Amino acid sequence: MILVIAEQKDGKLNRASWEALAAAQQLAGAGTPIKVAVAGHGLSNVAAELAAAAVSEVIAIDDAKLEIYTPDGFVQALQQVIASVSPAYVMFAHTYQTRDFSATLAARLDRALVTDVTAIRNVNGVVAFARPMFQGKLVADVAPQGPAPHLVTVQIGAFRADAVTKGPAAAPISTAAITIDSASIRQKPEAPFQEAKQAVDLSQAERIVSVGRGIKSQENIAVAEQLAKAFGAELAASRPICDNGWLPMERQIGSSGQTVAPKLYRSEGISGAIQHLVGMKGSRTIVAINKDAEAPIFEVADYGIQGDLFELAAALIAELQKS
Amino acid sequence: MSREVLDVDVLIVGGGPSGLSAALRLTQLQKQKGGEPLSIAVVEKAREAGAHSLSGALLDPSTLRDLIPDFQAKGAPLAAEVHEDNIYFLTPTHKFRFPITPPPFKNHGNYIIALNQFTKWLAAQVEAEGIDLFMGFAAQHVLYEGTRVIGVRLGDRGLGKDGKPKAAFEPGADIHAKVTIFADGVRGHLTKQLIGALHLDARSQPGQFAIGIKELWEIPKGRLKPGTVIHTLGYPLKEEEFGGTWLYAMPDDRISIGLVAGLDYKDPLFDPHAAFQHFKLHPFIKGILEGGHLMRYGAKALPEGGWNTQPQLFFDGGLIVGDAANFVNSMRLKGIHLAMRSGMLAGETAFDAVRAGDTSSAFLARYKMQVDESAIRTELYPVRNVHQAFGAGLIAGTAFAGLTMATGGRLMEDLPGHAGHTRMRTLAHYYGLEKRDILTGSNAAPFDRKITFDKVTGAHYSGTHHEEDQPVHLLVQTDVCHSVCGDEFGYPCVRFCPANVYEMVDNGAGGKRLQINASNCVHCKTCDIMDPYGVITWVPPEGGEGPQYDGM
Numbered sequence: 001m002i003l004v005i006a007e008q009k010d011g012k013l014n015r016a017s018w019e020a021l022a023a024a025q026q027l028a029g030a031g032t033p034i035k036v037a038v039a040g041h042g043l044s045n046v047a048a049e050l051a052a053a054a055v056s057e058v059i060a061i062d063d064a065k066l067e068i069y070t071p072d073g074f075v076q077a078l079q080q081v082i083a084s085v086s087p088a089y090v091m092f093a094h095t096y097q098t099r100d101f102s103a104t105l106a107a108r109l110d111r112a113l114v115t116d117v118t119a120i121r122n123v124n125g126v127v128a129f130a131r132p133m134f135q136g137k138l139v140a141d142v143a144p145q146g147p148a149p150h151l152v153t154v155q156i157g158a159f160r161a162d163a164v165t166k167g168p169a170a171a172p173i174s175t176a177a178i179t180i181d182s183a184s185i186r187q188k189p190e191a192p193f194q195e196a197k198q199a200v201d202l203s204q205a206e207r208i209v210s211v212g213r214g215i216k217s218q219e220n221i222a223v224a225e226q227l228a229k230a231f232g233a234e235l236a237a238s239r240p241i242c243d244n245g246w247l248p249m250e251r252q253i254g255s256s257g258q259t260v261a262p263k264l265y266r267s268e269g270i271s272g273a274i275q276h277l278v279g280m281k282g283s284r285t286i287v288a289i290n291k292d293a294e295a296p297i298f299e300v301a302d303y304g305i306q307g308d309l310f311e312l313a314a315a316l317i318a319e320l321q322k323s
Numbered sequence: 324m325s326r327e328v329l330d331v332d333v334l335i336v337g338g339g340p341s342g343l344s345a346a347l348r349l350t351q352l353q354k355q356k357g358g359e360p361l362s363i364a365v366v367e368k369a370r371e372a373g374a375h376s377l378s379g380a381l382l383d384p385s386t387l388r389d390l391i392p393d394f395q396a397k398g399a400p401l402a403a404e405v406h407e408d409n410i411y412f413l414t415p416t417h418k419f420r421f422p423i424t425p426p427p428f429k430n431h432g433n434y435i436i437a438l439n440q441f442t443k444w445l446a447a448q449v450e451a452e453g454i455d456l457f458m459g460f461a462a463q464h465v466l467y468e469g470t471r472v473i474g475v476r477l478g479d480r481g482l483g484k485d486g487k488p489k490a491a492f493e494p495g496a497d498i499h500a501k502v503t504i505f506a507d508g509v510r511g512h513l514t515k516q517l518i519g520a521l522h523l524d525a526r527s528q529p530g531q532f533a534i535g536i537k538e539l540w541e542i543p544k545g546r547l548k549p550g551t552v553i554h555t556l557g558y559p560l561k562e563e564e565f566g567g568t569w570l571y572a573m574p575d576d577r578i579s580i581g582l583v584a585g586l587d588y589k590d591p592l593f594d595p596h597a598a599f600q601h602f603k604l605h606p607f608i609k610g611i612l613e614g615g616h617l618m619r620y621g622a623k624a625l626p627e628g629g630w631n632t633q634p635q636l637f638f639d640g641g642l643i644v645g646d647a648a649n650f651v652n653s654m655r656l657k658g659i660h661l662a663m664r665s666g667m668l669a670g671e672t673a674f675d676a677v678r679a680g681d682t683s684s685a686f687l688a689r690y691k692m693q694v695d696e697s698a699i700r701t702e703l704y705p706v707r708n709v710h711q712a713f714g715a716g717l718i719a720g721t722a723f724a725g726l727t728m729a730t731g732g733r734l735m736e737d738l739p740g741h742a743g744h745t746r747m748r749t750l751a752h753y754y755g756l757e758k759r760d761i762l763t764g765s766n767a768a769p770f771d772r773k774i775t776f777d778k779v780t781g782a783h784y785s786g787t788h789h790e791e792d793q794p795v796h797l798l799v800q801t802d803v804c805h806s807v808c809g810d811e812f813g814y815p816c817v818r819f820c821p822a823n824v825y826e827m828v829d830n831g832a833g834g835k836r837l838q839i840n841a842s843n844c845v846h847c848k849t850c851d852i853m854d855p856y857g858v859i860t861w862v863p864p865e866g867g868e869g870p871q872y873d874g875m
Contacts, residue, residue, distance in 0.1 A: 138618070243838065249791060255783065256791055256842055274783045296772060 002028050003087035003149070004055075005078065006038040007095055008046045009069075013038075015204055016093035018161035021053055023154045024091045025165055027120050027127070035059060035085060037176065039077050041067035047173045054167040057174060059085070065180045071101040072185040079108055080178045087149045094153040106151050112144035113151040118158040131155075156203060157261020157282035200234060200250055207233035207264045210253055210280070211241055214269015214290060214309055218246045224268060227313045230320040231266070238270045254279035268309045272297030326476075327496040331362040332677045333670075334500035336462045336475055336513060338367030339376055340438075340659050341645025341666035342506030343445040344390055348670030350452035361677055363454050364498060366477065368461035368846075370867040372446030375508075375846055377537060377623045377875045378438040378659065379569050379579060381405065381430055381552070385698065386663040391448065400444050401434040402573040406550035411607070413558040418607045426728060427654045430552055435571045435579070437539075438659065439872045459867030462507070463495060465516050472640035474499040475513065480865055486794050501682045502673040503641040506666065509624045510848040511647035512861055514634070523634040523643075528740035530649055531628030531710060533566060534849045536599045536821050537581035538784075539874055542615035547572035554656075556717065559601035559766065564588050565627070565713040565720070568602050569656070570611065577618070577874070578611070583656075585627065586819070586853045587714065587743030591750055592765035594818035595849075596622075600768035600775040612774055620776070620784035621872050622821035622847040627653040628740055630707040636694065637687040642669045650699055654706045654724060661699050668693040705732030711740050747855045749811045761813030762827065778823040782843040785822065786871030789842040789864050796864040797824065797839050803856050804837040805830075812855050819853045821845065845870045 004024045006017035017038075024034050036050050039061035047060045061077050078101075082090060092098040094116050106113035119130040121141060128141035129152055144150040202208060209228040215221065221241075228235040235251060242252040253260055254276040265283035270276060272288070272295055280286070281300045288301035289309045298304040305312065333349060335342045346365050353360055369375040382401065387394050408430050410421040450456055462475040477495035482488060507513045510532065518524050551572040560566050565585030572578050582599040602608060626632070626649035633650065636643050644650075644665040651658030672690035676682045694700060709727055713720030750759065770777045776784075789796075808814055809827075814835075816825035822843045830836035846869045851861040 243840070256788075273779045275779065278783075 001085065001087045002032060002034045002089045002091060003082065003085055004034060004036040005090060005092045005098075006036055006046070006050055007093060007097055008038055008040050008043065011040075011042055011045050013046050013049055014093065014095060015161060016095055016156050017050075018053075018164050019156065019159040020091050020093040020154050021055070022159040022161060022163045023117070023120065023152075024089070025054070025163075026159070027089065027091075032088075035087070037061055037078075037081055039066050039074055048170070051170040051173055052166050053171065054165040055171045058171050059174055059176050061176045061178060063178065063180055065182055065185065068189050069097060070185050070187040070189060071104055072187055073180055074101050075105045075108055076180050076184065077176075077178050078105055081176050082109065082149060084176070090149045090151045092151070092153045094155050098153050102151060102153055109149075109151075111149055111151060112146050113153075114142050114144055115153045117152055117154045155282070156259065160284075202234055202236055202251065202253065202258045202260050205234040205260065205262050207231050207266075208236050208253075208260060208262045208280075208283075209233045209266045209268065210236040210238065210270060211247075211268045212238040212270030212276075213240050215241065215246075218244070220310070221246050223310060223313050226317050227266075227268070230317045231264070233264070233266070236260070238273070238276045267297055267301070268313070270297055271295045272300065326494050329364070329496055329498045331364045331498065331500050333361055333363045333502050333504065333673050334474055334498050335363070335365040335504045335506055337506035337508055337511070337645075337647070338365050338369070338372055338446060338456060338458070339442060339506060339508055339645060339662065340445065341647075341662035342367075342504065343442065343449050344386070344663040344666030345504050345506065345644060345670040345673070346449045346454050347390060347445070347452065348667040349674055350449070350454060352671065352674045356678075358678070361674065364457060364500075365449070365454060366457045366460045366462050366475070366498065368459070368863050368866050369869060370459045370871075371443070372456065372458065373439040373442030374871050374873075375869055376438040376442040377535070377621045377870075377872050379535075379537070379571060379581060379656065380436050380438045380441075380659060381571070381657060382434045382436045382441070383655075383657050383660040384432070384434060386660040386667065390663060390667055397448065398444070400440040401436055403435045403549040405430040405433050405435060405552050406548070407552060409551070409553045411553070411555045413555045413605060413607070415558050416606060418555070418605075425725075427724075428554060435550065435552070435573055437573070437579070437874050439875045441659075460495075461863035461866040462513055463863060465513055465520070466497060466499070467520070470521060470639060472503050472517070472638060474503055478863055478866055482794055484792050484794065489792070501640070501677050502687070504666075504669050504673060505641060505643045505647055506645050507647050509626055509646040510851055510861075512851075512863060514643055514647040515851075517638070517641070517643070518634050521635075521638050523638065525635070527634050528628060528631045529742035530626060530632050530852075531740055531743055532586045532624045532852045533583045533627045533653075534586055534595050534622060534819070534821065534847065534853075535581055535583045535625050536596060536622045537579060537620070537875060538617055539619035540578050540580060540612060540615045541618055542576050542578055542611060544576055546576065546611060547578060549574045555602075558605065559598045560584060561590070562717050564590075564593070565710070565717075570608070576615075579875075580608070580612075583625070585713070585743065586624065586849065587741075587746045589746055589748045590753055590765055591747055591812040591815050591855070592759070592761070592763075592818065594764035594766055596778055596781070596821045597764050597766045597768040597818075600770070601766065603774050604768070609774060617776065617784060619786070619873065619875050620781040621870055621875050622785075622845055622849070624848045624852055626651045626658070627710045629653060629710055630700070630703040631711075631737060631740060636691050637684055639684045639687075640682055642673065642687055642690050644669045650703070652702055652706060653710045654727075655702075661702065664697060664699055665694060668697060707732065708738040711738040714741075714746075744853050744855050744857060747812065747815065747853075750813050759813070761809060762817065764818050778821060779843070782822040782845065785845045786873070787822070787843065787845050787869055788871070789844065789868045791842055793865055795839050795841045796862050797841055797844065797850060798860040798862060799837065799839070799858060800860075801856065801858040803858060805835070808856070809835060816850055816854055816859070819849050821847060821849065825850070
């Protein structure tokens with residue numbers, strides 16, 4: 001049995017949970033049942049949403065003490081649920097929250113944890129989890145050892161959310177019987193805040209229009225904004241644009257900004273320094289426009305256009321506005 | 324604002340080979356002599372031990388044998404014993420093998436190591452003795468009481484770009500110590516403060532340095548036998564430029580490859596990183612690398628000036644060890660064993676001083692006496708003029724080095740030494756008055772992204788990371804960048820920085836503006852050393868940041 005831990009906040013499911021489910025379904029193949037658990041308080045909508053997937057059960061870990069996330073609270077709750085369902089694998093999306101508590105959970109259970117997994121492979125009859133090393137230059141196949149369960153977190157964008165098999169009917173929803181000792185919750189979180197005012201979470205965007213040095217001047221950002229609007233996309237940028245203050249830092253893609261994997265990534269005048277590529281190469285479809293045919297961005301692009309981005313943008317905006 | 328204060332007997336600033344050796348020696352003396360245990364702390368700016376350690380590296384195991392006699396049983400990570408030495412002179416297309424290996428280049432009995440792993444192992448030995456290693460804490464300032472050093476102040480965390488506290492602001496703690504051992508590495512930023520404040524260079528030559536640029540590669544199976552050592556002289560450096568290259572073969576088809584270029588070059592348009600790319604494109608080297616791939620990149624300055632550039636090593640409340648004291652033998656290309664030796668000796672003096680209740684300069688001078696009686700002097704004094712002689716070029720320098728070997732350095736006057744950055748010529752002096760493209764190096768190299776890579780890609784492979792929203796940690800407190808530097812030197816910072824930290828971008832008014840990409844920094848200190856006006860000061864960013872030199 002495989003247990004997937006979904007993630008929600010204020011009754012809204014994190015999209016990456018579907019990716020963890022897709023990974024679990026691939027690992028399970030036919031035959032192995034999958035259960036999905038979600039922790040928090042007031043979970044009926046999220047649980048119902050998850051019940052659409054082809055899983056044998058949705059477990060709502062509902063407790064007022066889990067309403068606000070704390071690593072101690074979550075570790076306590078999940079430890080009990082894992083003990084009661086005794087899965088072979090526990091799978092998570094590699095979100096910030098997972099990163100925060102999964103190592104503690106694994107240590108508490110004294111079980112192996114494989115993080116940031118990008119693929120699941122069968123290596124000589126052994127299940128191995130591929131994970132990047134050396135900033136993505138090498139990929140290691142890791143076969144966890146020791147008793148079950150093995151904990152696995154999957155990289156965001158590595159598995160396709162829309163690949164999740166839906167069930168013929170909604171899966172049954174149960175509530176986990178757990179007790180949380182509030183005295184052993186050492187963290188007292190304050191109200192969450194975002195450091196920047198209009199912070200955007202680009203990792204949740206389905207389409208992104210991203211601009212680089214090729215945009216040339218601050219005035220031309222307006223063109224990119226129009227293009228993004230026409231596509232119904234979020235606007236993002238490579239580092240020099242944010243360094244210049246032409247777009248706020250929270251819209252920067254790459255190793256010092258956000259990592260994204262949208263369905264469509266349009267790269268407008270970005271040469272493709274490796275720091276940028278690591279932030280977007282997991283995108284489903286990459287369309288790159290650049291004047292320089294030798295630009296490294298073309299090595300990761302599905303569609304490459306050597307040409308003038310302004311000429312193309314004008315034509316695209318006109319065409320998209322027609323439809 | 325209140326700062327935490329921690330009191331210890333001995334504080335060691337820097338968790339590299341010298342600092343860790345000092346810590347280990349202190350615990351050994353503790354065991355031998357018993358009595359009230361000393362409290363000892365080590366602070367290190369890297370997030371984990373060895374993360375900022377970069378070297379070739381060849382290890383002379385002599386000090387290791389003295390410090391940890393059972394180092395083999397304790398699993399010291401010595402990648403391969405050297406079994407073959409090769410030296411070549413390169414021209415742009417050919418190689419000429421030296422018929423004999425000159426004695427300083429003989430490495431029989433030495434080991435090829437990854438200094439990163441070696442340092443990590445050494446740190447584990449220190450931790451096993453119960454010493455607290457404060458990893459990820461950068462010492463920012465020296466604390467004084469009059470002219471007495473009483474400890475250091477750690478850097479604040481959580482300051483924004485504008486220098487104002489962010490939500491998670493945490494003031495750095497003060498660590499007070501009876502003796503502070505400064506092991507802050509090549510061009511240590513605290514040692515630099517000390518030299519200025521206490522005039523520790525009154526009787527020494529200015530420090531002289533080189534930059535080492537290194538890559539770790541995995542090459543096709545079986546191409547080089549582990550333990551093979553290759554050094555080259557000549558191309559891609561000019562006759563007037565000090566330096567050379569290395570290539571060391573380790574197990575599992577990994578190689579360490581790099582170039583050292585003296586930070587006393589004259590050509591203002593020279594780019595050390597470009598020279599390294601040309602080296603990799605040389606048919607001899609390309610033949611080794613082709614089909615392999617780059618795993619890691621890094622750069623670090625190294626002391627070259629030798630014995631006569633050591634600052635005064637002791638003062639009230641403190642000692643200087645290792646690379647910070649310039650203890651490198653530039654002729655043998657080795658310094659790790661000297662760093663460790665100086666750390667051991669400093670540990671011994673610090674122990675005695677704390678026990679004697681006298682940590683004055685007069686007592687701590689014993690450390691200098693011990694250095695003078697140790698292998699450090701025996702090894703460094705005879706070759707004290709060699710790097711200085713290379714100031715007259717490769718041929719003169721080599722001839723002088725040969726003469727030094729023949730005479731053991733006797734009967735020679737000390738040659739004068741100059742700070743390397745003062746040797747850089749202006750564009751007009753070096754190239755005459757003809758107009759040049761000053762934003763392209765004189766030795767610009769192509770980037771094929773297979774063998775050669777640009778600096779931005781290199782910065783990525785260094786694993787370096789810095790929070791963007793913090794004060795810039797490279798202080799350029801002048802306007803020469805925008806006024807005279809372009810005309811005089813053609814913005815050399817753009818070229819000598821190996822990580823694209825310095826960039827001249829359009830200022831929107833037809834001129835150029837200096838942009839500092841501080842988050843690319845690999846903590847090599849080259850800019851602090853080589854900028855011709857001497858106006859760049861490297862200070863540590865938030866603790867725990869910087870490169871991640873796994874396997875380097």
